[in-house]
Amino acid sequence: MSSSMENGVSNPAEVRTFLGGDPRVIAPQILGAVLTHHSEAGPVSVRLTEVEAYMGPRDSEHPDPGSHTFGGPTARNAPMFGPPGFLYVYFTYGMHYCANIVCGPEGAPSALLLRAGEIVEGEGLAALRRPASKALKDLASGPARLASALGLTTADTGRDALAAPFSLWLPKTPAAAVASGPRVGVSGPGGSTEYPWRFWVEDDPTVSKYKAAKPRTRNTAG
DNA sequence: AGGGTGATGGTCT
DNA sequence: GACCATCACCCTT
Numbered sequence: 001m002s003s004s005m006e007n008g009v010s011n012p013a014e015v016r017t018f019l020g021g022d023p024r025v026i027a028p029q030i031l032g033a034v035l036t037h038h039s040e041a042g043p044v045s046v047r048l049t050e051v052e053a054y055m056g057p058r059d060s061e062h063p064d065p066g067s068h069t070f071g072g073p074t075a076r077n078a079p080m081f082g083p084p085g086f087l088y089v090y091f092t093y094g095m096h097y098c099a100n101i102v103c104g105p106e107g108a109p110s111a112l113l114l115r116a117g118e119i120v121e122g123e124g125l126a127a128l129r130r131p132a133s134k135a136l137k138d139l140a141s142g143p144a145r146l147a148s149a150l151g152l153t154t155a156d157t158g159r160d161a162l163a164a165p166f167s168l169w170l171p172k173t174p175a176a177a178v179a180s181g182p183r184v185g186v187s188g189p190g191g192s193t194e195y196p197w198r199f200w201v202e203d204d205p206t207v208s209k210y211k212a213a214k215p216r217t218r219n220t221a222g
Numbered sequence: 223a224g225g226g227t228g229a230t231g232g233t234c235t
Numbered sequence: 236g237a238c239c240a241t242c243a244c245c246c247t248t
Contacts, residue, residue: 052240066240067240068233068240071235076234090233091233092231092240093242094230094231095229095242113240143241145242154232183240184241187239214227
């Protein structure tokens with residue numbers, strides 16, 4: 001066993017218990033964790049440096065208008081209503097995937113959006129999947145970039161992140177300097193400072209660049 | 223270093 | 236049919 005393994009936890013039962021609570025509490029502690037995906041082309045591992053917490057539906061103790069569960073269960077968000085430790089992957093903007101790890105006890109759905117990380121294994125494969133990336137630190141410096149680098153698509157939604165072909169390793173000592181602020185790309189009150197549910201490792205170069213979304217109209221003529 | 227914008231389709235009302 | 240939990244690229248400073 002490697003020394004890094006001795007400094008952390010990868011036992012699925014232990015990790016699932018850890019994920020079974022409030023994602024806003026889990027978020028600062030999961031930073032530094034390493035998620036691995038073994039594909040036929042090889043493994044890619046990412047050390048998480050930025051996550052966002054999303055809470056349960058309307059009738060929960062903490063209503064979250066920014067969450068996909070706000071309107072209640074649908075076919076898409078079904079994994080969020082299941083047990084913790086499973087993946088919720090969705091397709092957005094007609095071209096990108098974003099990956100979450102489900103948190104909270106079953107019946108009180110919540111999740112952590114994996115927003116950014118450092119590729120610590122399989123850089124070559126990750127770079128093949130992310131041809132536009134010009135620097136190693138940008139391979140997973142955004143939610144769609146991270147999903148792409150790991151090779152995650154909606155085919156992976158509902159799959160167990162703690163069992164083959166996935167694994168999740170948790171460090172025993174959490175990241176020292178964690179910052180928090182409003183979530184990115186969330187419109188309405190869910191994106192305000194009243195919901196400072198984005199957490200990141202301070203001064204880490206792989207954290208995504210915050211760019212406020214500007215409202216735009218789309219040309220539907222034709 | 224940072225703003226503007228085209229691409230492109232699932233999901234839900 | 237409006238809205239996206241976005242990215243890359245092309246501009247201007």
